[in-house]
Amino acid sequence: MTRILIADDHPLFRNGVRRLLESERDFVVCGEAIDGADTAQKVKQLRPDLLLLDLSMPGSGGLEALRELVDQDIHTCTLLLTAAIEQEELVAAVQLGARGLVMKDSPGSLLVKAIRGVLNGEFWLGRERVANIVHALQPRRSSVVTHSGFHQRLTDRELLVISGVVTAAGNREIAENLGISEKTVKRHLTNIFDKLGVSTRVELAMFAMRHGLSLPEFKRTQT
Secondary structure: OEEEEEEOOOHHHHHHHHHHHHOOOOEEEEEEEOOHHHHHHHHHHHOOOEEEEOOOOOOOOHHHHHHHHHHOOOOOEEEEEEOOOOHHHHHHHHHOOOOEEEEOOOOHHHHHHHHHHHHOOOOEOOHHHHHHHHHHHHHHHHHOOOOHHHHHHOOHHHHHHHHHHHOOOOHHHHHHHHOOOHHHHHHHHHHHHHHHOOOOHHHHHHHHHHOOOOOOOOOOOOO
């Protein structure tokens, strides 16, 4: 069974999410939290497999809970579930370990799919949203400790391909930009996935962002 903690300050919403999740055979809601302090305490106490987190809670909010858990070296798989979010909040949450975002007006089936995805190691963010996050982090790159070991595994051409991916360019655009074929781009991506232990373009973009990979500039040729 997958044990899930719901952190949201609205009782009716928590009840609805609980009913949705427990309609799945392998999901069980192990607890509920109403603010950031309560969330951090419940995570430490219950150790859920997944934290379903609303950032906008009264008092100590979701970001504060994530910071406290990271400070105490507690890394729980976290999926944000919110009605609205600012880009800076999403960037901060991802830096603190959040693996995805689902808006509250999404269908229940999408939430279930997202939960299964992040539990399987995926990042649940749209391509354009990933590009926006990476763009927002660019001014902060100088303060990020670069993992040189990753760079030693990657060729200059592979770093250019990654740069294209994080700016949301497709294979055709990357191929045209680098003067190579789409087949070659796909081969580069396969090699990159194997070297970095990721399996999708979204995971690759998030990996590059979270590990502070220093990437060459990729100039978009399409809008």
